[in-house]
Amino acid sequence: MSHKIAVLPGDGIGPEIVEQAQRVLGALGMDLETQTAAVGGAAFDEFEHPLPPATLELAKNSSAVLFGAVGDWKYDSLPREFRPEQAILGLRKALGLFANLRPAILYPQLANASSLKPEVVSGLDILIVRELTGDIYFGQPRGVRDVAEGPFKGEHQGFDTMHYADTEVRRIARVGFEAARKRGHKLCSVDKSNVLETSQFWRDIVTEVARDYPDVQLSHMYVDNAAMQLVRAPKEFDVIVTGNLFGDILSDEAAMLTGSIGMLPSASLNASNQGLYEPSHGSAPDIAGKNLANPLATILSAAMMLRYSLDADAQAKRIEAAVQSVLEQGLRTTDIYEEGSHKVSTSEMGDAVLKAL
Amino acid sequence: MSHKIAVLPGDGIGPEIVEQAQRVLGALGMDLETQTAAVGGAAFDEFEHPLPPATLELAKNSSAVLFGAVGDWKYDSLPREFRPEQAILGLRKALGLFANLRPAILYPQLANASSLKPEVVSGLDILIVRELTGDIYFGQPRGVRDVAEGPFKGEHQGFDTMHYADTEVRRIARVGFEAARKRGHKLCSVDKSNVLETSQFWRDIVTEVARDYPDVQLSHMYVDNAAMQLVRAPKEFDVIVTGNLFGDILSDEAAMLTGSIGMLPSASLNASNQGLYEPSHGSAPDIAGKNLANPLATILSAAMMLRYSLDADAQAKRIEAAVQSVLEQGLRTTDIYEEGSHKVSTSEMGDAVLKAL
Ligand SMILES: CC(C)[C@H](C(=O)O)[C@@H](O)C(=O)O
Ligand SMILES: CC(C)[C@H](C(=O)O)[C@@H](O)C(=O)O
Numbered sequence: 052m053s054h055k056i057a058v059l060p061g062d063g064i065g066p067e068i069v070e071q072a073q074r075v076l077g078a079l080g081m082d083l084e085t086q087t088a089a090v091g092g093a094a095f096d097e098f099e100h101p102l103p104p105a106t107l108e109l110a111k112n113s114s115a116v117l118f119g120a121v122g123d124w125k126y127d128s129l130p131r132e133f134r135p136e137q138a139i140l141g142l143r144k145a146l147g148l149f150a151n152l153r154p155a156i157l158y159p160q161l162a163n164a165s166s167l168k169p170e171v172v173s174g175l176d177i178l179i180v181r182e183l184t185g186d187i188y189f190g191q192p193r194g195v196r197d198v199a200e201g202p203f204k205g206e207h208q209g210f211d212t213m214h215y216a217d218t219e220v221r222r223i224a225r226v227g228f229e230a231a232r233k234r235g236h237k238l239c240s241v242d243k244s245n246v247l248e249t250s251q252f253w254r255d256i257v258t259e260v261a262r263d264y265p266d267v268q269l270s271h272m273y274v275d276n277a278a279m280q281l282v283r284a285p286k287e288f289d290v291i292v293t294g295n296l297f298g299d300i301l302s303d304e305a306a307m308l309t310g311s312i313g314m315l316p317s318a319s320l321n322a323s324n325q326g327l328y329e330p331s332h333g334s335a336p337d338i339a340g341k342n343l344a345n346p347l348a349t350i351l352s353a354a355m356m357l358r359y360s361l362d363a364d365a366q367a368k369r370i371e372a373a374v375q376s377v378l379e380q381g382l383r384t385t386d387i388y389e390e391g392s393h394k395v396s397t398s399e400m401g402d403a404v405l406k407a408l
Numbered sequence: 409m410s411h412k413i414a415v416l417p418g419d420g421i422g423p424e425i426v427e428q429a430q431r432v433l434g435a436l437g438m439d440l441e442t443q444t445a446a447v448g449g450a451a452f453d454e455f456e457h458p459l460p461p462a463t464l465e466l467a468k469n470s471s472a473v474l475f476g477a478v479g480d481w482k483y484d485s486l487p488r489e490f491r492p493e494q495a496i497l498g499l500r501k502a503l504g505l506f507a508n509l510r511p512a513i514l515y516p517q518l519a520n521a522s523s524l525k526p527e528v529v530s531g532l533d534i535l536i537v538r539e540l541t542g543d544i545y546f547g548q549p550r551g552v553r554d555v556a557e558g559p560f561k562g563e564h565q566g567f568d569t570m571h572y573a574d575t576e577v578r579r580i581a582r583v584g585f586e587a588a589r590k591r592g593h594k595l596c597s598v599d600k601s602n603v604l605e606t607s608q609f610w611r612d613i614v615t616e617v618a619r620d621y622p623d624v625q626l627s628h629m630y631v632d633n634a635a636m637q638l639v640r641a642p643k644e645f646d647v648i649v650t651g652n653l654f655g656d657i658l659s660d661e662a663a664m665l666t667g668s669i670g671m672l673p674s675a676s677l678n679a680s681n682q683g684l685y686e687p688s689h690g691s692a693p694d695i696a697g698k699n700l701a702n703p704l705a706t707i708l709s710a711a712m713m714l715r716y717s718l719d720a721d722a723q724a725k726r727i728e729a730a731v732q733s734v735l736e737q738g739l740r741t742t743d744i745y746e747e748g749s750h751k752v753s754t755s756e757m758g759d760a761v762l763k764a765l
Contacts, residue, residue: 203573209609214567216560252566279664
């Protein structure tokens with residue numbers, strides 16, 4: 052069976068890192084049909100929209116989307132609906148990609164890259180499960196309005212709505228519990244239920260879902276405390292499950308604990324395991340086109356794609372082993388370079404992974 | 409002129425740390441009139457409310473509130489409005505304490521306490537200015553309702569409203585700019601304007617206010633990126649200004665970077681410089697009553713009280729110098745103890761500060 056994959060390189064370093072991931076996929080000898088389309092600022096330049104209809108159609112009709120990165124300073128002054136990052140929000144919503152899996156793994160070879168002490172982070176391996184289609188990201192109503200009463204009556208006010216419905220919490224909780232079951236059997240649900248109604252609702256449902264997972268140890272933590280504990284003792288976590296907004300913040304904080312965000316992939320899945328796969332880092336316009344970017348997060352995202360959307364776990368493992376091997380060989384792009392290692396370019400890193408396959 | 413100070417010790421270690429701060433205040437030879445009242449779980453036990461009317465009245469009629477800490481596991485199952493932390497939310501709202509100042513300072517003597525590498529954090533001195541009476545903390549409507557339309561129609565949904573009005577943003581922005589002006593002249597405003605209307609509104613107003621502060625260098629950062637940069641290179645920040653929810657998360661993250669949250673004070677001010685002063689740490693019920701807690705954050709909060717609400721900067725500096733001196737003498741409570749230093753109890757630490765005054 053042939054799998055259709057939509058390739059959306061995007062902006063900045065997107066095209067060059069996606070190119071390396073495509074080379075790796077191509078070398079597996081699998082029957083993959085890839086089709087490339089414009090997204091982000093690049094799509095805006097060409098089609099006056101960051102997510103043109105043809106790109107959205109292609110994504111919908113594919114088993115998976117391999118996504119590079121979007122964004123560039125030059126689009127900052129556009130009205131919000133035309134900015135590059137709207138493409139990613141649009142894809143998440145249109146494809147119903149409610150489950151975002153963001154591993155924060157510190158490769159032993161890169162322990163020095165972290166700003167944290169080695170004993171605090173070495174061997175770090177946590178998984179953040181972030182809800183991705185609900186919360187304050189998409190809640191209506193939102194906008195700017197006149198204040199109707201109270202001390203600021205008559206002034207303008209910006210406003211947004213946070214909400215989570217029963218099913219939304221239930222299904223992401225299940226993803227969290229299932230993931231914990233396959234790992235260390237510990238799930239920490241993060242919320243702000245001492246202040247937010249949405250969070251109290253979230254917490255009640257997660258607690259209910261826990262009854263189906265007696266083998267998983269569930270804990271609850273406030274988001275402010277979670278932000279602290281990630282800094283203090285990140286290895287105490289196994290799987291974290293949280294809402295869209297808190298997940299945005301905590302998954303980036305967790306990624307940075309490793310000091311090597313250029314290594315971290317992500318997967319965003321819907322109920323039928325259709326998924327979007329992208330590196331956890333951004334589009335880095337400052338180094339775009341210079342053959343300097345680290346392609347490994349994108350290559351590892353392609354591995355996640357094989358595992359979750361293409362049911363090809365063995366091939367995913369091949370890629371992951373190849374990445375391990377190039378790290379052991381001492382090959383490093385600029386972002387993870389340290390003295391004594393061997394500095395390589397984006398394409399040389401791709402070559403090395405291909406060779407190690 | 410005599411100053412009236414409301415002393416609210418609260419729960420857990422609250423009473424013992426506040427006692428030491430009161431001893432220090434008492435030794436300054438100032439004309440201070442202190443009056444103690446119940447708050448938090450302790451108040452609930454006695455008066456069936458975490459913020460009894462008499463406590464609220466006292467706080468309103470005082471120049472400043474010296475606050476210990478509230479909370480204990482045993483109140484976790486109470487309906488939200490009776491839980492200890494509602495007292496602090498109630499005080500903030502009733503007194504209009506919109507400006508929360510949270511320094512994250514790493515004392516050179518405690519550099520080892522951090523989970524971050526010394527070179528990343530030594531000399532850390534950042535100030536987080538958090539808006540404290542608006543945002544999603546108090547926004548109406550909020551609650552649980554039936555979903556009216558869409559895929560989850562008919563289900564229950566928890567929801568909250570985030571909002572900021574013009575004046576709310578303007579006045580906290582001014583606090584941020586003024587603080588930056590007295591420090592390193594750098595202000596970073598943190599929001600999530602790529603997603604939230606409230607944040608775009610916030611960003612536009614902060615940008616407007618910046619015109620009055622040409623000597624301060626303003627930057628804007630998304631909250632997810634800020635959570636990363638705090639881990640990667642916290643010393644790049646000088647003053648951060650942000651909303652209530654993001655400030656809750658980032659100020660705790662920043663505090664934990666120091667590894668010595670037992671040292672960090674905070675101030676919450678209203679427009680007339682009436683203020684509430686409390687340590688950044690919690691009530692630590694596990695060590696309550698054992699004479700183990702670190703009283704320095706509370707003692708330093710008393711110093712902030714002198715500076716901001718009592719216009720007694722010289723006395724504030726005396727306290728801060730005394731705290732520096734006990735650290736130099738090698739005195740450490742358990743939380744900041746390391747080999748080679750001299751372990752002391754809560755009251756011994758208080759004694760030492762008194763002696764150093
Ligand atoms: C670009 C932005 C809208 C996006 C988000 O906030 O979800 C990004 O930060 C992410 O985490 O993928
Ligand atoms: C106790 C809680 C309501 C409070 C908050 O979220 O503001 C606390 O975390 C704080 O930061 O003072």
